[in-house]
Amino acid sequence: MSDALTKKAAEPKSIEELPITPVKRTGAGIITLWRSLLVFLGETASLTGRTISEVARGGMAVGDLVRQMALLGADSIWVVLVVTTATGIVFAVYTATLATSIGFSKFVGGTLAFSFLNELGPLLGGVAFAARAGAAIAAEIGTMVVTEQVDALRAMAVSPVRYLVAPRVVACIIMLPLLIVFADVSGLIGSYYAAGANGVAHQDFVDSVLTFVRVSDLTSGLIKAVVFGFIIGIVACQQGLRTTGGATGVGRSTTSSVVLCVLLIFVSDIFLAEMLMAKPGR
């Protein structure tokens, strides 16, 4: 009996039988995170390929695209405008206060316009669009998955990529740059008045904008908006389509869609800023 016990105790244990230690827990967490990242990248790449294929084949109905553009644009414009106008005002208050105290008020307009067109407009507009439109897309498609509406599409030989994904991704790519134009204008108007209220003459503001800002600053921002629009559309659709588990699953997909979109917008912004600033003419 005691021999048997000794023999059993000496047998090597499998990794699952080992006690849960902080090292084991951390290792398992890293493996899970790495696996999730690979799944996300694989699914997003596959969905991107299928979406491009559907658009290239002309499989997307124009009516579906126009409906999505109207919905996403109308739903998001007020959020985007409030976020960018408020930021324009606050940014102008700080910049104008500092610049006038050291005699650089003639640079305020140019600084703000340059920042807005290149960075603040597309970045903040993109984040607001991800929170409003991206969340709506993930929640709608997620609900369709858990209520078997996506299966119903497939059962009727209608591709979910053609009917759901392609119109939403293309609508995001078209609508976000349009919204960013409005965001840039509203942010600059807010800056103009806030700077004026804090000691910057209106004419100095306008002269500074005309001196320092080029058309390429606007196009740089719009190129960013196109990339951000694509990221928001494809990630929101991917997260919606992989929803499982009823209402809780829809909530989880919606949250993760917004988090992933915001993270990817900020990360891609680093590369886009480097790329767009490095081009000739600036």
Add this chain to the structure above:
Amino acid sequence: MSAITVRNLVYEVPEKRILDNINLTVESGQIVSIMGQSGSGKTTLLKLLTGLLRPTSGEILIGETDIASLTERQLDEIRLRLGLVFQYAALFDSLSVYDNIIFGVVRHTKRTRAELDAIVSERLAEVGLSGSETLFPSQLSGGMQKRVGLARALAMQPSIVFYDEPTSGLDPITGHTIDELIMATRERTKVTSVVVSHHLPSIFKISDRIAMLDKGRIVIDGTPAEVNASQEPVVQAFLAPERGSFEAK
């Protein structure tokens, strides 16, 4: 030629075998019910038969075509001949009853507005919902949603219709109406019907044949009378609580 032939079908998810060596034949024009406890693999089998899931191994022949080996695009050609009525109807909640019914038709055929109107009014009349074209799914009761789901499935004039739990969650009168609709549809269109259910009175009333799934295996496949007389303990145990509430044809 059989409408559906399933040979040695196996379906597995990580660490679990859901369906194990399923063999089943459905002849044209028959109503075949697949019954079994919740979790026995009924809905999974239905999703495999309609190509919504891919089997781990085995063959699923729709007519003479093995759908297990087809691409999604090739499968779409087969799906045009199939209709699927979902457990909770799965109507598109952003579309009206009219648009739900013509959804597949307008995407796969070229029809005039008058022809579409005729299809919708005909299908709605068949399911007893004439005049509800402009309503949205949220304005319909569960039974009405299932009837619109049936009208949508029939709009493309399929040769095989699959029903997933058609009477579950319905009151007895509405459940009876759905049973009558399934039988009337078969009589009128000679369509082949596969019904997944655990509602014994409905199953024994409408079916030409019944197959029972238990733990991923078919434990009996026969006429309602044969199933009713089966001495198989699993079948006996499944039928026992509702003996007296149904009658074998």
